[in-house]
Amino acid sequence: MKIQAAVMGHGVVGSGVVEVILNNASNIAKKLGKELDVKKILDLRDFDNLAYKDRFTKDFNDILQDNEIKVVAEVMGGIHPAFEFTKALLESGKSVVSSNKALVAAKGAELLKTAREHHVNYFFEASVGGGIPVIHPMYDCLAANEITEIAGILNGTTNFILTQMIKENTSFADALAMAQKLGYAERDPRADVEGEDAARKICIMASIASGKHVYPEYISNEGITNLTLTDVAYAENWGGVIKLIGYYKRAENGKSECMVCPAFISDDSQLAHVNDVFNAILVRGNATGDVLFYGKGAGKLPTASAVVSDMIDAAAMEDNCSFLYWEDSDHNELLAADEAKHEYYMLFDAANTDKLMEKTKELLGNVKVLSRENQPKNEVAFITPLIAGKDAANFVASVEPAGTLLNKIRVLEY
Amino acid sequence: MKIQAAVMGHGVVGSGVVEVILNNASNIAKKLGKELDVKKILDLRDFDNLAYKDRFTKDFNDILQDNEIKVVAEVMGGIHPAFEFTKALLESGKSVVSSNKALVAAKGAELLKTAREHHVNYFFEASVGGGIPVIHPMYDCLAANEITEIAGILNGTTNFILTQMIKENTSFADALAMAQKLGYAERDPRADVEGEDAARKICIMASIASGKHVYPEYISNEGITNLTLTDVAYAENWGGVIKLIGYYKRAENGKSECMVCPAFISDDSQLAHVNDVFNAILVRGNATGDVLFYGKGAGKLPTASAVVSDMIDAAAMEDNCSFLYWEDSDHNELLAADEAKHEYYMLFDAANTDKLMEKTKELLGNVKVLSRENQPKNEVAFITPLIAGKDAANFVASVEPAGTLLNKIRVLEY
Numbered sequence: 037m038k039i040q041a042a043v044m045g046h047g048v049v050g051s052g053v054v055e056v057i058l059n060n061a062s063n064i065a066k067k068l069g070k071e072l073d074v075k076k077i078l079d080l081r082d083f084d085n086l087a088y089k090d091r092f093t094k095d096f097n098d099i100l101q102d103n104e105i106k107v108v109a110e111v112m113g114g115i116h117p118a119f120e121f122t123k124a125l126l127e128s129g130k131s132v133v134s135s136n137k138a139l140v141a142a143k144g145a146e147l148l149k150t151a152r153e154h155h156v157n158y159f160f161e162a163s164v165g166g167g168i169p170v171i172h173p174m175y176d177c178l179a180a181n182e183i184t185e186i187a188g189i190l191n192g193t194t195n196f197i198l199t200q201m202i203k204e205n206t207s208f209a210d211a212l213a214m215a216q217k218l219g220y221a222e223r224d225p226r227a228d229v230e231g232e233d234a235a236r237k238i239c240i241m242a243s244i245a246s247g248k249h250v251y252p253e254y255i256s257n258e259g260i261t262n263l264t265l266t267d268v269a270y271a272e273n274w275g276g277v278i279k280l281i282g283y284y285k286r287a288e289n290g291k292s293e294c295m296v297c298p299a300f301i302s303d304d305s306q307l308a309h310v311n312d313v314f315n316a317i318l319v320r321g322n323a324t325g326d327v328l329f330y331g332k333g334a335g336k337l338p339t340a341s342a343v344v345s346d347m348i349d350a351a352a353m354e355d356n357c358s359f360l361y362w363e364d365s366d367h368n369e370l371l372a373a374d375e376a377k378h379e380y381y382m383l384f385d386a387a388n389t390d391k392l393m394e395k396t397k398e399l400l401g402n403v404k405v406l407s408r409e410n411q412p413k414n415e416v417a418f419i420t421p422l423i424a425g426k427d428a429a430n431f432v433a434s435v436e437p438a439g440t441l442l443n444k445i446r447v448l449e450y
Numbered sequence: 451m452k453i454q455a456a457v458m459g460h461g462v463v464g465s466g467v468v469e470v471i472l473n474n475a476s477n478i479a480k481k482l483g484k485e486l487d488v489k490k491i492l493d494l495r496d497f498d499n500l501a502y503k504d505r506f507t508k509d510f511n512d513i514l515q516d517n518e519i520k521v522v523a524e525v526m527g528g529i530h531p532a533f534e535f536t537k538a539l540l541e542s543g544k545s546v547v548s549s550n551k552a553l554v555a556a557k558g559a560e561l562l563k564t565a566r567e568h569h570v571n572y573f574f575e576a577s578v579g580g581g582i583p584v585i586h587p588m589y590d591c592l593a594a595n596e597i598t599e600i601a602g603i604l605n606g607t608t609n610f611i612l613t614q615m616i617k618e619n620t621s622f623a624d625a626l627a628m629a630q631k632l633g634y635a636e637r638d639p640r641a642d643v644e645g646e647d648a649a650r651k652i653c654i655m656a657s658i659a660s661g662k663h664v665y666p667e668y669i670s671n672e673g674i675t676n677l678t679l680t681d682v683a684y685a686e687n688w689g690g691v692i693k694l695i696g697y698y699k700r701a702e703n704g705k706s707e708c709m710v711c712p713a714f715i716s717d718d719s720q721l722a723h724v725n726d727v728f729n730a731i732l733v734r735g736n737a738t739g740d741v742l743f744y745g746k747g748a749g750k751l752p753t754a755s756a757v758v759s760d761m762i763d764a765a766a767m768e769d770n771c772s773f774l775y776w777e778d779s780d781h782n783e784l785l786a787a788d789e790a791k792h793e794y795y796m797l798f799d800a801a802n803t804d805k806l807m808e809k810t811k812e813l814l815g816n817v818k819v820l821s822r823e824n825q826p827k828n829e830v831a832f833i834t835p836l837i838a839g840k841d842a843a844n845f846v847a848s849v850e851p852a853g854t855l856l857n858k859i860r861v862l863e864y
Binding site for chain 1: 470471474477478480481482581582583586587589590593594595596661720723735736737738739740741742743744745746749751752754755756757758759761762763766770773
């Protein structure tokens with residue numbers, strides 16, 4: 037007997053999904069006990085030169101109304117019409133698997149609820165970390181474990197740019213240009229460098245860990261566009277590197293802290309050694325301690341293989357629902373960024389450095405002063421004690437007569 | 451409704467299993483949709499001071515014949531009677547989950563077959579990597595992916611010792627004594643330092659990846675007892691570190707290469723940065739590329755939480771069998787260690803170094819000569835080209851008149 041599937045979207049990932057299913061057919065059949073076949077592919081474009089061109093359709097209803105099709109891969113991207121299509125498919129009793137992080141981050145709670153109500157599954161392993169299995173281990177293998185923190189290098193493009201800045205002393209602009217030339221960054225790189233892509237991914241993981249939907253629009257999100265080689269040099273002097281980190285942390289009052297920001301990460305951390313386009317996700321549990329998942333976070337075949345693994349799982353589970361679930365929520369469970377406490381690296385251009393340091397000592401107590409080669413006379417950098425975001429802002433306002441803040445970066449301990 | 455479970459063995463892991471189930475009861479019930487309760491605990495000792503002392507039994511039949519019990523955790527260790535107990539439980543329609551790597555490595559194929567015949571599951575996530583989810587992701591999330599290679603730092607004790615040798619310049623004997631003092635090494639440390647523990651773990655993973663049982667007694671297994679600080683210094687000069695690696699590799703002729711050995715690992719590898727008691731497992735797939743799983747590979751709560759996750763999975767799956775399966779095999783699929791090709795680090799004590807190098811050049815062509823501080827005049831170290839194990843041995847025999855081999859370590863690329 038065959039399990040019939042459909043693929044919506046025949047772009048990079050979608051064509052990879054078809055390729056992985058065709059190339060691994062015997063392996064999949066052996067694992068699943070049944071063949072997995074792609075009966076229909078939805079795309080508005082024509083693909084007349086493909087061997088499987090007869091499977092294409094331009095009409096979503098050809099998939100929705102086909103009762104043989106049990107599992108559908110949604111690899112179209114974007115929220116509309118992917119959302120409407122996914123919801124209709126789940127309501128019709130088909131499982132849907134997705135690589136679409138924008139959709140999962142925006143509508144995950146609603147789609148998981150729909151899936152559960154109709155005894156089918158909505159899976160999205162490929163939406164975080166590409167081919168790195170992390171969602172599945174989080175909700176399944178770590179089921180007997182409270183996840184207290186997650187911290188990840190979730191975006192390969194920004195990690196490539198930061199690696200160039202750190203290892204090759206390349207400026208942000210030049211590193212970005214190189215990433216674009218190599219095809220790692222889009223022509224419009226904002227979703228990557230401004231942290232939007234990482235925000236969607238950490239929100240998906242935070243939703244799993246907390247059991248409540250964490251919406252990207254409610255979390256604080258800083259990208260890497262303001263980083264300079266000066267910051268990189270001070271991070272090195274401090275004993276670490278700057279990484280773009282998406283993190284989630286269960287706060288003490290039942291709230292969650294969730295954020296994307298550049299951060300000072302100590303060389304002692306595994307995350308400090310994650311370079312180039314690689315991703316890594318550290319999951320901290322009350323029983324397991326720290327577990328780290330590492331690999332290439334993107335790419336056609338890694339992402340496609342994660343989608344196909346989900347398809348196999350969905351096919352095998354038939355009418356059973358998985359544990360993967362979270363409830364909807366408002367943003368009241370989120371700790372505001374100005375409440376969260378961190379150590380900060382601060383960089384000042386100070387007309388009067390003595391006055392700045394005097395005022396700093398008065399307001400913050402002792403700080404850890406940093407230095408770098410060829411440091412200009414008027415440049416001051418230090419690490420603050422642990423302070424709330426709003427206190428950091430107040431401090432900066434208070435000392436501003438003595439110096440202008442050039443940058444402020446959180447220190448994170450992972 | 452409750453799912454009734456039993457725990458066999460109330461040692462470190464077993465008591466942890468009970469603790470994790472009791473402490474996470476509401477969380478588990480939420481995920482599973484049912485409560486998970488420990489009805490019976492098998493141990494020959496008395497535990498009269500425990501709150502749950504009434505659940506203890508000394509008679510295995512109390513568990514075997516209890517039809518309410520659906521899932522049993524076997525955390526006794528050893529092969530007998532764990533094997534007989536597990537087999538009887540599976541035959542009676544109960545799922546069994548295990549942390550017992552010796553048993554899985556010795557009898558996995560037979561027990562998986564028994565489980566499948568009786569529509570129950572035999573899970574053993576905790577047998578490799580403690581709390582690091584790796585078995586489950588390997589067979590499940592990576593289902594649409596051929597696993598071509600696995601390489602792991604699989605033993606925390608030896609990795610602690612090697613880290614002390616590398617970072618603190620401590621001798622093997624002193625580092626071992628420190629590991630024993632800290633409770634990382636047993637009083638009889640042979641299972642760790644001679645590679646037996648790592649061999650069981652790589653055999654379990656090789657069995658999953660190849661689909662055929664790989665028995666520890668048929669793989670080549672070298673421990674770390676012969677390593678000296680001299681080797682460590684040459685590894686550093688070469689640009690890396692020495693790690694005890696268990697690896698599996700699909701060879702070209704349909705055979706498998708599987709081995710435990712100390713190896714030179716380049717500083718560019720993620721595995722080089724895995725220190726102290728941490729474990730890491732790199733899984734190389736044809737679609738995913740390299741994925742690395744990292745964490746503490748042992749410990750009461752991490753291991754117990756992996757066991758409990760398996761219990762939850764087994765409870766949720768009821769009569770469904772998972773994909774986790776491999777067939778029995780003879781050792782004919784294994785490539786003999788003397789056929790496998792590697793670069794080797796070789797260290798000689800040479801009465802006549804010129805003669806040794808001349809002979810080496812004649813037999814192997816150019817080698818990469820290494821150096822170290824305070825290198826004795828009669829000491830020669832180099833990296834050979836890629837050669838088969840038997841050719842390496844023949845080479846050593848041929849040059850022995852000119853120098854005595856002190857050590858020989860494979861160079862592995864991960």
